[in-house]
Amino acid sequence: MTTLFDLDIKQLEAFACVISAGSVTAAAKALKRSQPTVSRLIQELEQSVGYPLFIRNGPRLHPTEEALQLHQYVQRALVSLQQVRHRAQEIGHQQHRPVRIAATPALAAGLLPQALAALDLQNKVQIISQSAEQTTHAIIAAEADIGLCSLPLEHHAVELHWIGQSRCVVALPQGDPLATAQQVTLSCLTGRRLIAPLNPLRLRGSLEKVLKKLRVAPHETIETNSSANILACVRAGLGVAILEPVTAWGLPLDGVVIRPLEEEIPYFFGVITPQGRQLSAAAQSLVTALETAAGNLLPAFQRLAPSEHQRVMRLINQD
Known part of the structure; x- marks a missing residue:
């Protein structure tokens, strides 16, 4: 052996x-x-x-x-x-320990850089972009100091600092007839090819419930595990997308028009750290800076207390 x-x-x-x-x-x-x-x-x-x-x-x-x-x-x-x-x-050499951040690709690219830019960084920063499940595991295993991830985020080894709530949007190719509207209704997407997130346990599940409830049937679907891929497919004219707002507003892409949805499809994410571990001053500052950056970036952003997690999960899981 x-x-x-x-x-x-x-x-x-x-x-x-x-x-x-x-x-x-x-x-x-x-x-x-x-x-x-x-x-x-x-x-x-x-x-x-x-x-x-x-x-x-x-x-x-x-x-x-x-x-x-x-x-x-x-x-x-x-x-x-x-x-x-x-x-x-x-x-x-008595150097500052690096701040290790694990985040989903959307939050790592769309929100995190704006928060870091607001800080007077003295520490080295390490950013690991990975799936929601892997991000949570990195915090549980204390492999990262701070995690940015979509819900659910309830675990005994995780401390949830705050929950962010915003609204999903529609991404359209420039020149699309719907791009001239100030707001888009889901019924307008009937019969359109939809570029959709792949993971059925996160935002994808919520989208499908809303579309089914409103009897909106997309013609066909392209699936991907990356919001950046979704925007690239939309720009190429492959379809339209109902997209989480962090990538939509945080990574604007030429050739893609972002429009608010008339119907509210909430997007929830949170900031987590390992339970019982004392945060460095740099990490504490980043937790606060992320909240400020989210408020500046996301329309109708709401900060929810960690105690709201169970209520939010009931809202997400309801039929």
Whole structure:
């Protein structure tokens, strides 16, 4: 059985680099090691895990299915190790600890930069953009100091500082007949191709409930896990979108017109930190700056207390 001590860091670095570079030769150059050394490290790792990691085809290596599955964990471990190295150096030089922020792509790109711009930053900042579920997990595991994520956000290991509420909007291609309207009704979208978020457990579920209730049937749907992708598809004329407001107002895109919806489809998000961990002064300032930035960016923004979480979730989940 493979033990932790059988896995050498140099082997893992060689493995990750070969997958990224596509060949032992390119990996050797990137790692500044000889080609035979990298080949030996890969062979030793294969012996440790007990199965082949690459299919050899001449000078090139093709990762096996097992290698691709393993790679995501190896990459995560190497990033964590790199952070340990950096932190050790910072402690040695008495530097400020970086503020680590985990956020969904919409909040990381649409809201966070405006909040950071309002601060007199003295600390290094690390921003990790990932899914809502991964963002919450990063806070639960204390891998990040602050999390920005859509609801739900109730967990015993998470402290919820505040909930933000705003309204979803419609994104239209420039030149679309509806772009001249000051406000758009959902009924106008009947028969139109809809560019929609992929995750059914977040905003997508709320959108489908409202469309079903109003008997608005889009012609067909393009699905994606990124609000930026949604805007790009709208600009290309592939369809229209009912979009969360952070990306819509925070990342305006030429060729895309944003219009308010007559019907209210609320969008909820929150700011979270690890439960029981004392926040640095920089992190505390950022929590406040995010609220200010949201108020400046989002029309009809409301700040809700953490105690409102259960009520909001009942509202989201109601038929």
